[in-house]
Amino acid sequence: MSASASEAAKRLLPGSELCVHCGFCLQACPTYLALDDENDSPRGRIVLMKAIADGSISTTDTAALEHLDRCLGCRACETACPSGVPYGQLLEATRERLSPERPLPFVARAILWTFARHWALLVAMTGARVLRATGIAKVLSKLPGSSGFGMAMLHSTRRGVHNQPWTPRASGALGTVATLDGCVMEGLFSDVNRATERTLSENGYRLTHATGQRCCGALHAHTGDAATARDLARTNIAAFERSGAEFVAVNSAGCGSMLKEYGHLLHDDGAWHDRAVAFSAKVRDVSELLAVAGPVPGAAIGKRVTYDAPCHLMHGQRVVNPPLAVLGAIEGLNLVPLNDCEQCCGSAGIYNLIEPDVSDRVLAPKLANIAATNAQIVATGNPGCMMQIGAGLARTGSKTVARHPIELLDASYGRRARLGGSS
Amino acid sequence: METLRRIVGDRHVLTRSSELLVYENDALPGYHKRPSLVVLPGTADEVVAVVRALYAAGLQWVARGAGTGLSGGALADDVVLLGLHRLKKIISVDPIARLAVVEPGVVNANLTKAATPFGLHYAPDPSSQTACTIGGNVAENAGGPHCLKYGVTLNHVQAATVVLPDGEIVKLAVPADHEAALDLMGAFVGSEGCFGVALDVTVRLTPNPEGIRTMLADFSSMDDAARATSAIIAAGILPAALELMDQATIAAVEASVYAAGYPTDCAAVLLVEVDGPECGLDDDAAAIAALCRECGARDVRTARDATDRARLWQGRKKAFGAMGRVASHLAVQDAVVPRTRLAPILARIAEIGTRHGVHVCNVFHAGDGNLHPNVPYNADDPDENARVHSAMKEIMELCIAEGGTISGEHGVGFDKLPYMEKLFPGDSLDAMCRLRDAFDPLRRANPGKVVPSHACREWISAPGFGS
Numbered sequence: 001m002s003a004s005a006s007e008a009a010k011r012l013l014p015g016s017e018l019c020v021h022c023g024f025c026l027q028a029c030p031t032y033l034a035l036d037d038e039n040d041s042p043r044g045r046i047v048l049m050k051a052i053a054d055g056s057i058s059t060t061d062t063a064a065l066e067h068l069d070r071c072l073g074c075r076a077c078e079t080a081c082p083s084g085v086p087y088g089q090l091l092e093a094t095r096e097r098l099s100p101e102r103p104l105p106f107v108a109r110a111i112l113w114t115f116a117r118h119w120a121l122l123v124a125m126t127g128a129r130v131l132r133a134t135g136i137a138k139v140l141s142k143l144p145g146s147s148g149f150g151m152a153m154l155h156s157t158r159r160g161v162h163n164q165p166w167t168p169r170a171s172g173a174l175g176t177v178a179t180l181d182g183c184v185m186e187g188l189f190s191d192v193n194r195a196t197e198r199t200l201s202e203n204g205y206r207l208t209h210a211t212g213q214r215c216c217g218a219l220h221a222h223t224g225d226a227a228t229a230r231d232l233a234r235t236n237i238a239a240f241e242r243s244g245a246e247f248v249a250v251n252s253a254g255c256g257s258m259l260k261e262y263g264h265l266l267h268d269d270g271a272w273h274d275r276a277v278a279f280s281a282k283v284r285d286v287s288e289l290l291a292v293a294g295p296v297p298g299a300a301i302g303k304r305v306t307y308d309a310p311c312h313l314m315h316g317q318r319v320v321n322p323p324l325a326v327l328g329a330i331e332g333l334n335l336v337p338l339n340d341c342e343q344c345c346g347s348a349g350i351y352n353l354i355e356p357d358v359s360d361r362v363l364a365p366k367l368a369n370i371a372a373t374n375a376q377i378v379a380t381g382n383p384g385c386m387m388q389i390g391a392g393l394a395r396t397g398s399k400t401v402a403r404h405p406i407e408l409l410d411a412s413y414g415r416r417a418r419l420g421g422s423s
Numbered sequence: 424m425e426t427l428r429r430i431v432g433d434r435h436v437l438t439r440s441s442e443l444l445v446y447e448n449d450a451l452p453g454y455h456k457r458p459s460l461v462v463l464p465g466t467a468d469e470v471v472a473v474v475r476a477l478y479a480a481g482l483q484w485v486a487r488g489a490g491t492g493l494s495g496g497a498l499a500d501d502v503v504l505l506g507l508h509r510l511k512k513i514i515s516v517d518p519i520a521r522l523a524v525v526e527p528g529v530v531n532a533n534l535t536k537a538a539t540p541f542g543l544h545y546a547p548d549p550s551s552q553t554a555c556t557i558g559g560n561v562a563e564n565a566g567g568p569h570c571l572k573y574g575v576t577l578n579h580v581q582a583a584t585v586v587l588p589d590g591e592i593v594k595l596a597v598p599a600d601h602e603a604a605l606d607l608m609g610a611f612v613g614s615e616g617c618f619g620v621a622l623d624v625t626v627r628l629t630p631n632p633e634g635i636r637t638m639l640a641d642f643s644s645m646d647d648a649a650r651a652t653s654a655i656i657a658a659g660i661l662p663a664a665l666e667l668m669d670q671a672t673i674a675a676v677e678a679s680v681y682a683a684g685y686p687t688d689c690a691a692v693l694l695v696e697v698d699g700p701e702c703g704l705d706d707d708a709a710a711i712a713a714l715c716r717e718c719g720a721r722d723v724r725t726a727r728d729a730t731d732r733a734r735l736w737q738g739r740k741k742a743f744g745a746m747g748r749v750a751s752h753l754a755v756q757d758a759v760v761p762r763t764r765l766a767p768i769l770a771r772i773a774e775i776g777t778r779h780g781v782h783v784c785n786v787f788h789a790g791d792g793n794l795h796p797n798v799p800y801n802a803d804d805p806d807e808n809a810r811v812h813s814a815m816k817e818i819m820e821l822c823i824a825e826g827g828t829i830s831g832e833h834g835v836g837f838d839k840l841p842y843m844e845k846l847f848p849g850d851s852l853d854a855m856c857r858l859r860d861a862f863d864p865l866r867r868a869n870p871g872k873v874v875p876s877h878a879c880r881e882w883i884s885a886p887g888f889g890s
Binding site for chain 1 (some may be wrong): 437444490508530680
C-alpha cells in the first residue's frame with residue numbers, strides 16, 4: 001500500500017489506522033471460528049475495508065463483498081481489541097459506501113422498508129401475531145430451511161403462560177423514564193414491555209411515554225442504509241425530548257446500542273449532532289437502571305436458568321454485570337454459567353434470514369453449550385437473540401426456552417406480591 | 424491447483440487477489456508479501472496430501488498458524504501459503520502422564536482451558552496466547568512471561584509427528600536419557616517452518632501451583648526498575664515471571680479495554696509473580712517487595728485475588744496490541760542481553776531512539792533479559808520508516824556487542840535475517856544450512872527465511888540457487 005493510499009484509508013475510514021494486525025481479535029470472532037478463513041475475521045475484514053476505501057479493491061469485488069456480507073456485526077472483536085478499533089463503525093461506513101451499487105436481498109429490503117413505515121409495521125406485526133395465535137407458525141416451523149426457521153422464530157415468541165399483572169409501588173424517586181417501544185418488542189414481546197414498565201416502577205422510576213417514537217434504525221444502519229437510519233434517529237430524538245424524560249430505557253440490546261450511538265450516526269449533521277449526543281447520554285439498558293436501584297429483591301421462581309449475553313449489550317454497550325444483578329434479585333435463583341456466553345448466537349438482526357448457512361454454523365455451538373447447562377430457561381435481553389435461540393432450541397427438540405431477564409424478574413415480583421411479601 | 428481443490432475442497436483454496444491480500448502479513452504490519460495462493464487443509468491426511476502435491480509440482484511453500492508471529496516468519500513471497508489453523512483438535516489429555524496430544528492449529532490458551540479441569544496447564548504463555556497456535560509456538564520455540572521459571576516451548580514438547588517437505592511422515596521424540604540418539608525433536612522445535620509441518624504435537628502439562636503472589640512495583644526511573652530486576656535474581660529468588668513495562672506502554676494499556684490500574688505517572692512498573700507451595704511464598708514475596716523498595720520503588724502492591732491478578736496480567740499481555748493507539752505500524756525487537764547489563768543497555772536504547780527521533784516503548788521479560796523495544800510508527804512515511812529501521816539496526820548491534828543475541832522467542836524469520844551474519848560466523852551459518860538440507864534438501868519449506876542464503880557456501884554452489 002503506498003503512502004497516499006494509506007492516508008486515504010485513514011481519511012475515508014477513520015479508526016482503521018488503529019489496527020496493528022496483532023490478531024487478538026481472531027478467537028473472539030464467531031465467523032472466523034465457524035469458517036476458518038482470515039477473510040472472515042475482524043483483522044482480515046479491516047484489510048478488505050481499507051482496500052475498498054483506498055480503491056485498491058473495487059467496490060464490485062465479489063470475493064471481498066462475500067466476506068464483508070458474512071460479518072455478523074456482533075462487535076465481539078471490539079471488546080478484544082487492545083487498540084480500540086471502532087470495528088462496528090468501520091463496517092457501517094463500508095456498507096454505506098457499498099450500498100448504492102448493490103441492492104440487498106429481497107427479504108432484507110422488504111424488512112427494512114416495513115420497519116421504516118409505522119403503518120406497514122403495524123400491519124406486518126398484526127399478521128405475525130395472527131400466524132402465531134392460530135398455530136400456523138408452529139405448523140410451518142417444521143418446514144426445512146430458512147422459511148421454517150423464520151416460522152420457528154415467530155412461534156418461539158408465544159407465551160403459553162403469561163406473567164400475571166401485579167401493582168408495583170411507584171415512588172418515582174429515581175427519576176422519570178420513557179421506554180422505547182421497539183418494533184419487535186411491542187409487536188411480538190408486548191408482555192416483556194409491560195414487565196419492563198412494572199419492574200421499573202417497582203424500583204423507583206416514574207414512567208412516561210414518548211409519543212411519536214419510531215424504529216431505532218439499527219437494521220438500516222447495519223445494512224448500509226444510513227440515510228433512513230438518520231431520519232429515524234432525528235424523529236426519535238425529537239420524540240424523547242418532548243417527553244421530558246431523564247432516562248430512555250431500552251429492553252432490546254440491539255436498539256439500545258443504536259440509540260447510544262446516535263451521536264456518531266449524526267456526527268456530521270450540524271444542527272442535530274449536539275442533540276443526538278445529549279439524547280444518547282440519557283439512554284440506558286433497562287438492566288442498568290434496575291441495577292442502580294438495587295434491584296428490589298423478588299420471590300423465588302424455582303427455575304434453573306442460564307444467561308447468554310446479547311452481543312449488542314456486552315460488546316456494543318459494554319454492559320456486563322447489570323443483567324446478572326437483575327437475575328440476582330430473584331431469591332435463590334439457580335443460575336448456572338454458560339460456556340462461551342459472550343459468543344454471538346448468529347441472530348444479528350436479520351442476518352439469520354439473509355445468511356442462513358453461516359448463522360446455523362454460529363448457532364450450533366451455542367445450542368450445544370446451552371444443552372450442557374441443563375437449564376430450563378436461557379435468559380437473554382434482546383429480541384433477535386430470544387428468537388434465534390428459541391427457534392434453534394425448538395427445532396432441535398429441546399425443552400429449554402429463551403426468555404428476557406426482565407420477564408423472570410417480573411414473575412418473581414408478581415409471585416412476591418401474590419404471597420403478600422414485602423421487601 | 425485442481426489437485427489442491429480436490430484434496431481440501433473449493434472453499435479452502437484461495438486464489439482471488441482480494442482474498443490473498445488478507446494473508447499478506449503476520450502481526451508485524453510493516454511487511455507485506457503476497458502469497459501465490461492459500462491452501463487451508465482441515466485434517467492431518469489433507470496436510471500430507473497437500474505437501475505431497477506441492478512436492479510433486481515442484482512448488483515452494485510457507486506454513487502458517489494464526490499469523491500472530493513477530494518476525495515475518497509466515498510471509499509467503501509469491502509462493503504457496505499453507506495455513507494450519509483449521510487443525511484445531513485436542514486429540515487427548517492424559518492427566519496421569521500429564522501429556523496432551525494436539526493438532527498444530529490448537530490455540531495455546533484453549534489447551535490450558537482443556538487442562539484446567541485436571542488442575543494442569545500448558546506453561547509456555549506467549550502474550551498472544553489467546554490467538555496463537557501450538558504449531559506456531561513449536562516453529563518459533565515461543566516463550567512468554569512464565570518461561571522465566573518454567574522454560575520455553577522446547578522444554579515442554581515431548582514428541583511430534585511431522586511431514587517432511589518431500590511428503591515423508593516421521594515420528595520425532597525427545598530421546599530418553601539412556602538412548603544414544605540424536606535429539607531431532609530438539610532440532611525441530613524452533614526450526615521456523617523450515618524442516619516440515621507438525622501433524623500432531625505431544626506436549627507436557629504442568630500442575631497448577633498451590634499458591635501464587637503477584638506484585639506490581641512502580642518506579643520513578645527505568646534505571647531503578649532494571650536494578651531491582653537484577654537484585655531479585657541475585658538474591659536467589661526465581662520468580663515465575665518478572666516483567667517490565669515503561670510509561671509509554673502503560674499509557675496505551677490504560678487507555679484500552681485491558682486497563683489494569685497501572686499507575687500512569689511512573690516511569691516503569693515491574694510485574695513480579697512467585698508461585699509454588701504456599702510454604703515460604705509470603706517470605707519470597709516480602710523479600711521481593713523489600714528489594715524493590717531498596718532500589719527505589721515508590722509503591723509495591725500485591726494482587727488481592729485471582730480476578731485482580733488476571734487483570735494485571737491481561738494488561739501486560741495485551742500491551743503489544745494496544746500500540747495501535749500510538750501509531751498505525753509497529754516494529755518490535757526481541758534481543759536478549761545479559762540481565763546485569765539491563766540498566767545501561769536500556770539507557771543506550773533510549774538514547775538511540777532520541778537520536779533517530781523515534782518513539783521506543785519497552786515492555787519485556789526483564790527476568791530473562793529478553794528485551795522488546797516496540798517502536799510504533801507510520802510505515803507509509805518513507806523518512807520515518809528509514810529512521811525506525813536505522814534505530815532498530817543500531818539497537819540490535821548494541822545488543823550483540825553487549826554479548827546478547829538477536830531473538831529470545833519471536834524467531835529470526837524475515838525481519839532479523841540481516842543480523843544473522845553479525846551474530847554468527849560463516850561456519851555456524853554453514854552448519855545451519857546443512858542441518859536444514861538434511862530435512863529439506865530441495866529447499867521447498869519457508870524459502871528465504873532464517874539463514875541468509877548467500878551466507879551458505881554449499882547453497883550458493885548448489886544447482887538451482889536463486890530460483
